[in-house]
Amino acid sequence: MNFSLNEDQQAFAELASNFASKSMAPFADEWDKTAHFPVEMFKEAGELGFLGLYTNEEVGGMGLSRLDSSIIFEKLAYGDTSAAAFMTIHNMVAWMIGEFAKPEVAEAWIPDMMTGDKLGSYCLTEPNAGSDAGSLTTKAVKSDDGKHYLLTGQKMFISGAGATDVLVVMARTGEDGAKGISAFVVDAKAEGITYGKNEHKMGWKNQPTAAVHFKDVKVPAKNLLGEEGQGFTFAMKGLDGGRINIATCAVGTAQAALERAVQYVQERSQFGRTLDKFQNVQFKLADMLTELTAARQMVRLAAYHLDTGSPDASSYCAMAKRLATDLSFKVANEALQLHGGYGYLQEYPLERHVRDLRVHQILEGTNEVMRLIVSRKMMDMDTLKRMQ
Numbered sequence: 001m002n003f004s005l006n007e008d009q010q011a012f013a014e015l016a017s018n019f020a021s022k023s024m025a026p027f028a029d030e031w032d033k034t035a036h037f038p039v040e041m042f043k044e045a046g047e048l049g050f051l052g053l054y055t056n057e058e059v060g061g062m063g064l065s066r067l068d069s070s071i072i073f074e075k076l077a078y079g080d081t082s083a084a085a086f087m088t089i090h091n092m093v094a095w096m097i098g099e100f101a102k103p104e105v106a107e108a109w110i111p112d113m114m115t116g117d118k119l120g121s122y123c124l125t126e127p128n129a130g131s132d133a134g135s136l137t138t139k140a141v142k143s144d145d146g147k148h149y150l151l152t153g154q155k156m157f158i159s160g161a162g163a164t165d166v167l168v169v170m171a172r173t174g175e176d177g178a179k180g181i182s183a184f185v186v187d188a189k190a191e192g193i194t195y196g197k198n199e200h201k202m203g204w205k206n207q208p209t210a211a212v213h214f215k216d217v218k219v220p221a222k223n224l225l226g227e228e229g230q231g232f233t234f235a236m237k238g239l240d241g242g243r244i245n246i247a248t249c250a251v252g253t254a255q256a257a258l259e260r261a262v263q264y265v266q267e268r269s270q271f272g273r274t275l276d277k278f279q280n281v282q283f284k285l286a287d288m289l290t291e292l293t294a295a296r297q298m299v300r301l302a303a304y305h306l307d308t309g310s311p312d313a314s315s316y317c318a319m320a321k322r323l324a325t326d327l328s329f330k331v332a333n334e335a336l337q338l339h340g341g342y343g344y345l346q347e348y349p350l351e352r353h354v355r356d357l358r359v360h361q362i363l364e365g366t367n368e369v370m371r372l373i374v375s376r377k378m379m380d381m382d383t384l385k386r387m388q
């Protein structure tokens, strides 16, 4: 068992770190305040391969493992949580298209997605189907000649919606429940698609989030991913990786918050000495580092299980997402507390870190849903024993 990064991983981490400190961190505050979606930065990121980290090499992606990808995403999130998180969603969409679309559909979208000329959104959630995504009602009805589907319904909370070019949409083609769901690659500018307002959010301000309405949208039959009825499985496979990504972005942000706190307590004096001289402060920082380290290792363990095709990969991804997003939020919030009133000011990045991290406990499955996934599987004693 070796917990060190290998030479390639160290090089990836350094590349991502340099990119984050040059092209992301200096603008993070401004992008947050002006709600600027940094498409120009995404194109730069595309040149380094960051938009298709684990997309198949055969279709033009980097073909990296989830573990290598998580190391890169962590460094990007250290520079800007929200922009990095959007890149992870785009990566998830590109991976789904590369993995499950017909070759001609993948060829039509992937090259531009790798360069950032085209961006992707993932459309699962609906107004009445959030945690219970298997109950979604957006419908795709096949035409009599079998050449296309007509898509009608509404999606809610879609990251990037209105500013992206391609949507992977989960829609019902059959029976009630998860088995009646199919997934489609849909041109975001297709006739019949309209977008809701850009939602006013607590964090993740530099990326739009909006509802997407579909009214008799004509989707070519070849744009179906895999076969009818496989859509929910594909959506969940996408989310296994997505959860590692959301978790690793939380860890990268918490690392930034912890570093700032360590620096701050050595500069700020009260009661005649710098804050780092108080044992309560020292102990708090020690716990923050301990918890952050545990979170990071849990994420890497989950990535390892996904990379090796482990039967327990979904459980590990859910455990990692729950643990890492909860602990990272706690670390960032405590880093804010250590800044006293200054932590609450927008002049310091702590309040942005806390605002940005909050949604990581909610999206790509809430942390309660992560517990549902874990608890269901662990009731089987063989699974429980295997996971020790």
Ligand SMILES: Cc1cc2nc3c(=O)[nH]c(=O)nc-3n(C[C@H](O)[C@H](O)[C@H](O)COP(=O)(O)OP(=O)(O)OC[C@H]3O[C@@H](n4cnc5c(N)ncnc54)[C@H](O)[C@@H]3O)c2cc1C
Pocket: 089, 121, 122, 123, 124, 125, 127, 129, 130, 131, 132, 156, 157, 158, 159, 160, 201, 204, 209, 359, 362, 363, 364, 365, 366, 367, 368, 369, 372
């Ligand atoms: C900023 C943002 C970006 C997003 N981006 C996307 C995107 O790009 N694509 C997309 O498809 N979706 C996206 N989402 C949607 C997100 O995944 C959902 O909000 C999330 O899955 C929860 O669904 P819901 O909001 O409908 O909450 P609900 O499902 O209504 O849940 C409400 C509360 O009840 C709890 N709960 C629900 N069921 C159970 C249960 N069985 N046991 C215990 N507790 C339960 C939940 O944990 C939660 O606390 C985004 C959301 C946000 C806020």
